Amino acid sequence: MSATEVxxxxxxxxxxxxxxxxxxxxxxxxxxxxxxAALLELLPRTxxxxxxxxxxxxxxxRALVEAAGTDRFWAATAETxxxxxxxxxxxxxxxxxxxxxxxxxEVLRRFTASTIEFLRPVPSVALIPLAVLxxxxxxxxxxxxxxxxxxxxxxxxxxxxxxxxxxxxxxTARSYHLGRWAxxxxxxxxxxxxxxxxxxxxxxxxxxxLAVTAGLVGIGTGLGAEIALAQSSNAVPLVYGLxxxxxxxxxxVNLAARVLERRTLAWHSSVxxxxxG
Amino acid sequence: xxxxxxxxRTLGYALTLPVVLVTLWWVWSAxxxxxxxxxxxxxxxxxxxxxxxxxxxxxxxxxxxxxxxxYTGAVVVGVGLGVLLGANRTLRRVTxxxxxxxxxxxxxxxxxxxxxxxxxxxTAKVIVIISGAVWPVLLNTVEGVRAVDDVLSxxxxxxxxxxxxxxxxxxxxxxxxxxxxxxxxxxxISIILMVISEMFAxxxxxxxxxxxxxxxxxxxxxxxxxxxxxxxxxxLSLLFQLFERRTLRWYHGLRRSQRGEN
Numbered sequence: 001m002s003a004t005e006v007x008x009x010x011x012x013x014x015x016x017x018x019x020x021x022x023x024x025x026x027x028x029x030x031x032x033x034x035x036x037a038a039l040l041e042l043l044p045r046t047x048x049x050x051x052x053x054x055x056x057x058x059x060x061x062r063a064l065v066e067a068a069g070t071d072r073f074w075a076a077t078a079e080t081x082x083x084x085x086x087x088x089x090x091x092x093x094x095x096x097x098x099x100x101x102x103x104x105x106e107v108l109r110r111f112t113a114s115t116i117e118f119l120r121p122v123p124s125v126a127l128i129p130l131a132v133l134x135x136x137x138x139x140x141x142x143x144x145x146x147x148x149x150x151x152x153x154x155x156x157x158x159x160x161x162x163x164x165x166x167x168x169x170x171x172t173a174r175s176y177h178l179g180r181w182a183x184x185x186x187x188x189x190x191x192x193x194x195x196x197x198x199x200x201x202x203x204x205x206x207x208x209x210l211a212v213t214a215g216l217v218g219i220g221t222g223l224g225a226e227i228a229l230a231q232s233s234n235a236v237p238l239v240y241g242l243x244x245x246x247x248x249x250x251x252x253v254n255l256a257a258r259v260l261e262r263r264t265l266a267w268h269s270s271v272x273x274x275x276x277g
Numbered sequence: 278x279x280x281x282x283x284x285x286r287t288l289g290y291a292l293t294l295p296v297v298l299v300t301l302w303w304v305w306s307a308x309x310x311x312x313x314x315x316x317x318x319x320x321x322x323x324x325x326x327x328x329x330x331x332x333x334x335x336x337x338x339x340x341x342x343x344x345x346x347x348y349t350g351a352v353v354v355g356v357g358l359g360v361l362l363g364a365n366r367t368l369r370r371v372t373x374x375x376x377x378x379x380x381x382x383x384x385x386x387x388x389x390x391x392x393x394x395x396x397x398x399x400t401a402k403v404i405v406i407i408s409g410a411v412w413p414v415l416l417n418t419v420e421g422v423r424a425v426d427d428v429l430s431x432x433x434x435x436x437x438x439x440x441x442x443x444x445x446x447x448x449x450x451x452x453x454x455x456x457x458x459x460x461x462x463x464x465x466i467s468i469i470l471m472v473i474s475e476m477f478a479x480x481x482x483x484x485x486x487x488x489x490x491x492x493x494x495x496x497x498x499x500x501x502x503x504x505x506x507x508x509x510x511x512x513l514s515l516l517f518q519l520f521e522r523r524t525l526r527w528y529h530g531l532r533r534s535q536r537g538e539n
Contacts, residue, residue: 032374054394110290121465121510123472125473128487128488129487130500213383213473216385243382246382246383246386247386249381
């Protein structure tokens, strides 16, 4: 079993040497984005790639803006976000609950370890045909995939987190006769929290992937289904526009998860270290 | 404790729950008349008939080959670019938002676009896998290279360790825990993309077969396909753990000693 992924992210501070006046990251990043957009515009315009398959950036944006004027687009977005939110919520509740239980009861952990290690890598998309047969097309099938994919990410992190309790702190808690709940509240939960947050971050990203995928393969509605529809009706710029939009949605999800991580872990050294750098 | 006893105990812990679950499934489904949930016995017999046949060569092999080529491609490209970006501060800051955007795109959404470009052949599917799986490797490598220990870095510079030697003996080992973590995420994304790209448009492969079985209501065959996909995921993750244990032995040892567990 590994500990690398589970370790809470630790952003190292930049070395301070060779300081010379330089542009802030935001400006450089913006330059990068503009250069990238310009590249997307120029490649088809100069005929390096065929505009049939790769419309100029401006046309992708125009198709997206046009789509954004329709109710259909926002309904699809709402459906994707809904499947994502409900699925992630269920996975969080189940993952944290079971994770705390399994992680803190040695016997449970030993008996479940092999089963978890077997079920976790089962690709959730393998369940697609089963979901279609048992639950039909629609939200329930989508949810099955979303929950399955994000649940294991969260569960594993929580189990690792609970086991990471500092031996000295554990002995101290025992010496002070902390009760079961006090131990969970003041010892286990704070130790596990950074791992839980890593789990939330990974789970949120995976949940969005599956929420979109379900639409793409035709078992759910939402943005994935819109992309598939645009592709089959050969609306190439719209396909690109929608993909860009799902990417932006993904960026929002990632950023939100990171902000949440920082907020809840403001006291933790892995986050505090960033402040100075 | 007696080593034999210890082994027995470990084995007992590992096998009890799976055996109980499979037995329950077997017993409950034994006289199942439900069309969608055939008896486990039927599924297992079908498994042998379906997959140890022509399909092994015609569907399983192409899928696994595409998966391995795509995954290897993603790792090579990701580590290569990651080392480049991680070592160059300005380049990294210029490209960061673009890369973050690409990582945030749900990889399967790229499938329709890439199929526009490259048709629905093997190349297209390999490209799909690379384009989805490369981001966690790339961004983790950048992060790992960036966070190389300052003292180590200065020391190796003082000793004149530069160029390839620096890459091989300092940068890559120091970044390897991060790189391996990225590679693990990339592996599960690769499997998802292998299956989805075959479900979306294909003429062979595991994902294609499973969806065909479902559409033609070949239920036991479908179950056996799901079982096979599950096994594939499990075996690959097992192989990955072996790989990780070998490459990161020093790191796990270091972590253990830092935490004061001998």
